[in-house]
Amino acid sequence: MNNCPPEEKLGAFLDGELSERESGAVQAHVRACKACANAVAEMSEIDRLGALLRAPDVAREEWGSTWTGIAARVATGKMPVPPSQRQWWHRLPACVRRRPALWAVPAAACLALAVGALLLTGQPDSPQDGPALQCVAEEVEAGQGYAATVSYSPDGEATLITVSPIPKHEEAPPDGSSGKTL
Amino acid sequence: MARAARRSRAGTGFCFLLSLWAVGRAAQPPPEAPRPDLNVRVVVLEATGRAEKPQFDPKTPGDLRKLIEGLNLAYGKYAVLDIHRRPARFAAEVSFDLPDKQTLVVRPFADEARPNYVRLGCRLLDGQKKPILINTMRMTYETPFPIHRPRGPANGLLMGVSAHKPAPDGPSQ
Numbered sequence: 001m002n003n004c005p006p007e008e009k010l011g012a013f014l015d016g017e018l019s020e021r022e023s024g025a026v027q028a029h030v031r032a033c034k035a036c037a038n039a040v041a042e043m044s045e046i047d048r049l050g051a052l053l054r055a056p057d058v059a060r061e062e063w064g065s066t067w068t069g070i071a072a073r074v075a076t077g078k079m080p081v082p083p084s085q086r087q088w089w090h091r092l093p094a095c096v097r098r099r100p101a102l103w104a105v106p107a108a109a110c111l112a113l114a115v116g117a118l119l120l121t122g123q124p125d126s127p128q129d130g131p132a133l134q135c136v137a138e139e140v141e142a143g144q145g146y147a148a149t150v151s152y153s154p155d156g157e158a159t160l161i162t163v164s165p166i167p168k169h170e171e172a173p174p175d176g177s178s179g180k181t182l
Numbered sequence: 183m184a185r186a187a188r189r190s191r192a193g194t195g196f197c198f199l200l201s202l203w204a205v206g207r208a209a210q211p212p213p214e215a216p217r218p219d220l221n222v223r224v225v226v227l228e229a230t231g232r233a234e235k236p237q238f239d240p241k242t243p244g245d246l247r248k249l250i251e252g253l254n255l256a257y258g259k260y261a262v263l264d265i266h267r268r269p270a271r272f273a274a275e276v277s278f279d280l281p282d283k284q285t286l287v288v289r290p291f292a293d294e295a296r297p298n299y300v301r302l303g304c305r306l307l308d309g310q311k312k313p314i315l316i317n318t319m320r321m322t323y324e325t326p327f328p329i330h331r332p333r334g335p336a337n338g339l340l341m342g343v344s345a346h347k348p349a350p351d352g353p354s355q
Contacts, residue, residue, distance in 0.1 A: 134321060134322050134325050135319060135320075135322075135325055135327045136319065136320045136321070137317055137318070137319055138318040138319070138320055139316070139317060139318050140315070140316075141315070141316045141317065142314065142315055142316075143308075143312060143313040143314045143315065143316070144312075146314050146315065148317070151253075151254075153249075153254070154252070154254075155252060157249070157252060158249045158252055158253060158328070159319070160253050160255075160327075161315065161317055161330065162329075162330040162331075162332065163306065163314055163330070163331055164331070164332045
């Protein structure tokens with residue numbers, strides 16, 4: 001039938017959201033129109049099956065942690081994307097991303113220099129074999145009242161972590177508490 | 183009379199079964215401790231004085247001595263206070279008592295992508311169990327790294343922390 005009501009209206013009819021007059025009109029149409037009668041029957045079946053579904057029980061702790069994550073995302077206004085899922089250009093500085101054309105020439109020059117240097121000096125060592133990666137501090141944090149510094153030996157084979165107390169009258173050690181010179 | 187005899191036979195049978203169970207249990211070997219994933223070694227050195235060329239305690243492990251010599255430290259003498267070795271499991275903490283009532287807590291993690299590497303999460307706690315330092319090191323096995331804790335103008339503690347793969351037949355290094 002050409003003057004069939006839209007699907008949304010049929011759904012509203014089933015849910016009892018239409019006025020009495022509209023509901024009467026749709027009901028009369030459904031009685032006369034086989035296609036709409038079938039559509040209403042399908043929707044009724046979906047409603048019936050949906051009512052049988054039971055939401056799974058969620059532990060209070062699980063829900064609490066989920067809600068904490070949702071609240072954090074709502075507070076920041078965006079969904080955090082794990083670094084592994086970010087596109088590589090998202091890791092570029094914002095100034096580069098805004099005007100990529102300006103940076104294309106210097107980037108190409110640097111690439112050419114790097115390729116040239118590689119060809120002249122031979123293959124670089126793989127990171128796994130390189131001594132500089134044998135000992136790397138990924139995160140260093142000093143407790144309250146202490147300062148921590150990370151320094152490396154000249155050959156890059158060793159990492160030294162120095163932790164020293166901050167004098168109470170100072171916010172930071174006078175010489176930056178460098179572990180290189182004691 | 184017959185009932186009493188049945189009771190007696192049942193009691194004897196029960197005692198026999200009980201003794202069988204006790205003998206079987208005694209014959210079982212004791213449950214084996216889980217094999218450690220790695221061994222964590224912490225060498226505690228006391229550094230004192232100033233000198234161009236430092237003197238090392240002969241007990242200082244060679245790898246740690248070589249490492250300290252490569253650093254730009256100006257201490258004159260290094261004395262070994264303690265050498266701790268502990269079997270450890272990945273993601274489980276092991277604690278080491280240090281001088282000044284400090285504690286070093288180490289939690290090792292496996293590097294799934296590179297089996298030769300290990301990550302050591304370290305927490306240095308003071309006498310009140312308050313964290314002084316929290317750090318994570320990514321390193322190869324058998325490679326020590328030092329944590330330096332100055333105690334005065336020419337005095338300090340050095341903790342050389344390293345992870346070692348356990349020997350195939352036990353937790354020894």
